[in-house]
Amino acid sequence: MLQAIGVGSIDALFxxxxxxxxxxxxxxxxxxxxxxxxxxxxxxxAGRNAHAGQKVCFLGGGSYDHFVPAVVDAIASxxxxxxxxxxxxxxxxxxxxxxxxxxxxxxxxxxGMDVSNASLYDxxxxxxxxxxxxxxxxxxxxxxxxxxxxxxxxxxILQTYLAGLKTECVTVGAGQxxxxxxxxxAAVDEGAACVLIQHPNFLGCLExxxxxxxxxxxxxxxxxxxxDPISLGLLKRPAELGxxxxxxxxxxxxxxxxxxxxxxxxxxxxEQYVRRLPGRIAGQTTDRRGQPCWVLTLQxxxxxxxxxxxxxxxxxxxxxxxxxxxxxxxxxxxxGLRETAELCLQKARYAAAQxxxxxxxxxxxxxxxxxxxxxxxxxxxxxQLLAEAGEAGYLAGLPLGRxxxxxxxxxxxxxxxxxxxxEIDALARCLAGGQSPQATEKT
Amino acid sequence: MRNTSATKxxxxxxxxxxxxxxxxxCDVPRRPCAEGVPPGMLADAPxxxxxxxxxxxxxHFTNLSTLxxxxxxxxxxxxxxxxxxxxxxxxxxxxxxxxxxxxxxxPEDTLQGLLQLLFELQQMLGEISGLPxxxxxxxxxxxxxxxxxxxxxxxFRDAGQRRTKVLAPDSAHGTNPxxxxxxxxxxxxxxxxxxxxxxxDDLRAKLDDNLAVFMITNPNTxxxxxxxxxxxxxxxxARGGLIYLDGANMNAILGIARPxxxxxxxxxxxxxxxxxGPHGGGGPGAGPVCVTEKLGAYLPAPVVAYDGRRYRLDTxxxxxxxxxxxxxxxxxxxxxxxxxxxxxxxxxxxxVSENAVLNANYLLSRVKDFLPVPQGDRCMHEFVxxxxxxxxxxxxxxxxxxxxxxxxxxxxxTVYFPxxxxxxxxxxxxxxxxxxxxxxxxxxxxxxxxxTPGALHDAPHxxxxxxxxxxxxxxxxxxxxxxx
Numbered sequence: 001m002l003q004a005i006g007v008g009s010i011d012a013l014f015x016x017x018x019x020x021x022x023x024x025x026x027x028x029x030x031x032x033x034x035x036x037x038x039x040x041x042x043x044x045x046a047g048r049n050a051h052a053g054q055k056v057c058f059l060g061g062g063s064y065d066h067f068v069p070a071v072v073d074a075i076a077s078x079x080x081x082x083x084x085x086x087x088x089x090x091x092x093x094x095x096x097x098x099x100x101x102x103x104x105x106x107x108x109x110x111x112g113m114d115v116s117n118a119s120l121y122d123x124x125x126x127x128x129x130x131x132x133x134x135x136x137x138x139x140x141x142x143x144x145x146x147x148x149x150x151x152x153x154x155x156x157i158l159q160t161y162l163a164g165l166k167t168e169c170v171t172v173g174a175g176q177x178x179x180x181x182x183x184x185x186a187a188v189d190e191g192a193a194c195v196l197i198q199h200p201n202f203l204g205c206l207e208x209x210x211x212x213x214x215x216x217x218x219x220x221x222x223x224x225x226x227x228d229p230i231s232l233g234l235l236k237r238p239a240e241l242g243x244x245x246x247x248x249x250x251x252x253x254x255x256x257x258x259x260x261x262x263x264x265x266x267x268x269x270x271e272q273y274v275r276r277l278p279g280r281i282a283g284q285t286t287d288r289r290g291q292p293c294w295v296l297t298l299q300x301x302x303x304x305x306x307x308x309x310x311x312x313x314x315x316x317x318x319x320x321x322x323x324x325x326x327x328x329x330x331x332x333x334x335x336g337l338r339e340t341a342e343l344c345l346q347k348a349r350y351a352a353a354q355x356x357x358x359x360x361x362x363x364x365x366x367x368x369x370x371x372x373x374x375x376x377x378x379x380x381x382x383x384q385l386l387a388e389a390g391e392a393g394y395l396a397g398l399p400l401g402r403x404x405x406x407x408x409x410x411x412x413x414x415x416x417x418x419x420x421x422x423e424i425d426a427l428a429r430c431l432a433g434g435q436s437p438q439a440t441e442k443t
Numbered sequence: 444m445r446n447t448s449a450t451k452x453x454x455x456x457x458x459x460x461x462x463x464x465x466x467x468x469c470d471v472p473r474r475p476c477a478e479g480v481p482p483g484m485l486a487d488a489p490x491x492x493x494x495x496x497x498x499x500x501x502x503h504f505t506n507l508s509t510l511x512x513x514x515x516x517x518x519x520x521x522x523x524x525x526x527x528x529x530x531x532x533x534x535x536x537x538x539x540x541x542x543x544x545x546x547x548x549x550p551e552d553t554l555q556g557l558l559q560l561l562f563e564l565q566q567m568l569g570e571i572s573g574l575p576x577x578x579x580x581x582x583x584x585x586x587x588x589x590x591x592x593x594x595x596x597x598x599f600r601d602a603g604q605r606r607t608k609v610l611a612p613d614s615a616h617g618t619n620p621x622x623x624x625x626x627x628x629x630x631x632x633x634x635x636x637x638x639x640x641x642x643x644d645d646l647r648a649k650l651d652d653n654l655a656v657f658m659i660t661n662p663n664t665x666x667x668x669x670x671x672x673x674x675x676x677x678x679x680x681a682r683g684g685l686i687y688l689d690g691a692n693m694n695a696i697l698g699i700a701r702p703x704x705x706x707x708x709x710x711x712x713x714x715x716x717x718x719x720g721p722h723g724g725g726g727p728g729a730g731p732v733c734v735t736e737k738l739g740a741y742l743p744a745p746v747v748a749y750d751g752r753r754y755r756l757d758t759x760x761x762x763x764x765x766x767x768x769x770x771x772x773x774x775x776x777x778x779x780x781x782x783x784x785x786x787x788x789x790x791x792x793x794x795v796s797e798n799a800v801l802n803a804n805y806l807l808s809r810v811k812d813f814l815p816v817p818q819g820d821r822c823m824h825e826f827v828x829x830x831x832x833x834x835x836x837x838x839x840x841x842x843x844x845x846x847x848x849x850x851x852x853x854x855x856x857t858v859y860f861p862x863x864x865x866x867x868x869x870x871x872x873x874x875x876x877x878x879x880x881x882x883x884x885x886x887x888x889x890x891x892x893x894x895t896p897g898a899l900h901d902a903p904h905x906x907x908x909x910x911x912x913x914x915x916x917x918x919x920x921x922x923x924x925x926x927x
Contacts, residue, residue: 001805001878006820010797013804013821014699016668021705027698028570030563032788035532042782046541048556055553059546062769069464071497079515080508083529086725088521089855091846091906095510096724102453105923110490115922118725121582124769153769160743160765164596164627206484234476236486249769259557260547260770261582262727274920280725284924285916288901293908297916308620308630313585315618320723323504330453330500331463334489339466341489342476350471368480390550398548421470 052257052395056423058351059395060372060414061202062123062151062249063257066230066340067418072254072327082320086280090295096319097294100282103326110232110329111246112239113268117279118317119325120265123226123249124154127196128161129278129312130224130245130267134194136276136311138222141167143192145184147212149174149201150226152403158196167193175406177205177365177374184212188219198226199241203400204348204372204412205365206235213242229253229266229325231370233341238268245269254328255321264321275301278312343417344371347424351415354428361431364410372414374400380409385431392430445907449506453493454924456503463497510907511724512854518880520806522825522857522869523616523664525694525716530786533719533779542778547770551755557774558754562747564781568733571784571792572690572710573703576739578746579731580772584691585618587711587730588658590743592626593764594709594734595656595685597741601762604683606655612641614664614861616689628655635863639665639818641675654682660689661705662696664861664869666803666822676706685709685738693717694873695800695824698793702733709734714780721779729776743767798874799824802881806872809885813892817864825871827864828856834866838896841866844888846910847902851887 007013014022033041057065076082080095087093087100100118107116120126131144144162146155148171155171162169170192172184179197188195195216199207213223225243230252238246250264251257269277275298283297301311332340348371355361355375364374375397377385382399389396401408415424477485495503512519519526537543542557551558565577581587592609599606609623609630620630631649634642640663657679662668669675676686688702688710694717702710714720715728722728734742744763745756756771787795800823807816807826814828830841845855845868857869872881891899903909 001801005801005804005808007804010801013797013800013823014668016670016821016823017696017700018670018673021673021700023699023701023704027789027792029567029789029792030785032791033785035786038532038782038785039536041785042536042539042542045556045560046539048559049541049545050549050553051540051542051544052546053540053544057546059548061548063547065544065546071463071500075501075504075508077534078505078508080511080513082513082534082721082723083515084511084513084724085519085521085524085526085722088857089512089845089849090911091903091908092512092517092849092854093510093724094907095507098450098452098507098510099504099724101922101924105452105454106492108923109492112490121586121727122769124766125582125586151769153766156766157768160593160767161625163764164593164625206480208481210483232486233489234486235484237490240486256543257546258543259545259554259774261768261773262729262775263769263773274922281920281922283916284921285912287908287912288910289908291908293911295911295913295916297913297920297922300917308624310617310621313589313618313621313625314583315585315616316583316726316728318723318727319725320721321727323724326453327500327504330493330495331497332492333462333464333494334492335494336462336464336466337492338489343466343469345476346469346473347471349474368484387550390553395546395549395553417466424471 055393055395057395058413059398061398061412064252064414064416065418066252066416068254068256069331071331072324075327076320076324081323086316087296094293097282099323099326101294103322106326106329107266107268111268112237113246114271115274116268117277117281119322120267120279122263122265124157126247126265126267127154127226128158130247131158131194131196133276134222134224137273138193140191140193143168145170145187145192145195147172147179147197149179149203150196150198151202177203177367178207181211185215188215188221190219192219192221194222194224196224200228200231200370203374204369205367209241230341233337250325253325255324262321264318264325276311279314280317340417347419348415351424354424355431358432372412374410374412376410382409382411389430394427394430446506449502452924456495456499457493459494461494461496463500517852517854518884519854520856520870520872521854522871523691525873527719527873528875529719529721533782536782537775537778555754558747560781562749562754564777565747567784568712568731572733573701574733575736576734576742577731578742579777580743580768581730581732582768582773583728584711584713584730585622587732588618588622589625590732590767591687591709592622594738594741596626597764598738599655606653608653609656610649611658614863615660619658639667640669641671643671650678650682652682654684656685656687658687660691662692662823665818665827666825667818668823672705695796697796698789699796714776718780718783720776727773727776729773795874802872802874802876806881810888813889825869828868829864830866833892839899841868843899844891847891847899849903850905853884
């Protein structure tokens, strides 16, 4: 090969790199491992973590231990899906493009919205992109209003993104567990681009999105709703509640918790805003033989054409995770989604009742919830309590004081369809202080 | 052989009452769902999702998958995307329950193995880049770019300076100017020379004290290492500006040259390119950012810290720009990158780049006589050929060749990018292709240039669809399926 190129050595191919910049030593990295050695090493590392198969997971806060049917892994692990790339060449990417189009349709049906993109990075960046999109639609750049019940990390990302712009971010409190609508009405004026609200919110409570939407719309602002996809098996869809842009973390739809990623940013909106929507979009068309087919479309919104005038800098979607969501939603169907949502609701209500049965705990908020609820420990000591539950085999909950100082005696418990009555009862006993370690038999 | 009934849209396959998944019965006492929920919040019916049985679902998606080209099935010389082979072991290892079934808010003492892995990955990326402070949080390359620019903005704010200008070469990826705008900067484009490197005169004319960041891709999108980078860094630094390196092309210089050593202050990696993370049909990726020690204080929190005994997530970073993504980041992608780096080690990583550059130069030598490469006889990991002469002589375009290559069983190169080369065909073979594959590809490409224009204009002929009407797609957008 060197002969064909016309050089005497591989080193000569790097002649363009000035000598002063050439690394004169080997990289200081651990030595190479064979597959067998690597497997041994990785298995050992994995063994030093306690995973959800070992500890019973009641942790939520935006990442959930939902069941992933085998069919999702089986399809998503096909090399033709996971080793392909962005479908620039539509002729040899119809599988991915049709799956994207089906994903978009599924998200439209889930949310009631007219248009979905082919996905964004995660729920947090999707929420932020929703706010930026609302600023672009309304041409209001001075203010956005955010409910305190929106995931604290999503709000942190928003702060980071807004730091370089001249936009004020007003947070409206949720002292009673849900957004204070009077305070919201006072905060939203003709300068506000949007209201960002999460329903069910981070504290587990159901929000009055319809009322928030009226407040936003009266001031000419948009309503951006962050939703829980599983909740839509039971709850009204964002479009029915008056949302203009709907965003979500899609991890619940067939993706394991993976320590936080890769996840799925869902984003859908009303028809009239489609040209402001960031991210990839697949569209239907016909080929030169007249057959229906799919392509990436509306690319004039995107950075490879528009460069600094693009709707966003995002140049990929989360193709494989969107595929997982499409498989999951189709595998469940309407009844499966409804049953999953109802199991979450019933078990969460049951767990809330069991945990607060004694004197030690009470519900932090007297508000309807879906699959998560905040528990107040009357005697405090939340971190100790959760550490003890951890020893006994439970990821029992998420301490809230880290984000809400006034809730430092509270923790958030999430209950998915995977949790059994036996596990819930055992958790309640454990939290009440009466449980010996490992007494629950897992099924 | 095609099963066109299985690839009908899911919504057309749907029949009431079918389903693929059954849920367990409710084992807790059931109460009416509406109990305690304000009227108007509950839906009358679940969303109108398709209803399909599992075999039909599997057949549908399996048949769809066969309509894709992929690295597992075809040579995929898509320039700038580094479509190398994705080792199967990484898939299996990343799926270990002890890594995949971890909740992001688990207590740190139940995560010591994963935190160790992520800490070591931070260290390894710092060593490979020569930029020791690392954030693994960004979710993609463009996201890493944006993060680095926010880091730069925070650095200047902290120094009490208000700088608004970002410079980027005309050959840069479109995400560069888009990210700069999102971080609050304005982009000014710097011209390239005919030789394809930064035009130093143009750069010098645009240097001033308002310069925040010079964004450089090196090796650049033409596959050339810009040896002037030392001079550029000197000028930019003299003005108080920072150098950002777009790490899209790191596959060319692993263990050979380090951005931190040639003047970069910040860079991102694309683990899905350089470190073999599968591209997933367009994501997920990741975009870890490496910066100088000094800029490290501004990186997103948390980062993984180690005190010699215990690994922990360090959130106490007062100068941090804050979060750019929820939770830790794309851990699943990062685990694959870790596996890749551990598989190769220092000598192996260097060999990866040597072979990537060898393969690209070899392929260049095989095609340049019939498909000119304007920027010369040598390249790094990729090169950009031009079909301009063929267009003039025979009316053949880069797009014609790209489409006809699909018939030959090759994924097309990246076409019409970079914008600085007419009829550009950007070819990146990667190190994982054999000489036989490269020879066969070059031979196929040669044959196509000899074909009559008519055959090419109508190409591809053998793919499931041919030349979709993109204008119609954009003019009358159909973005979801509607019956009738």
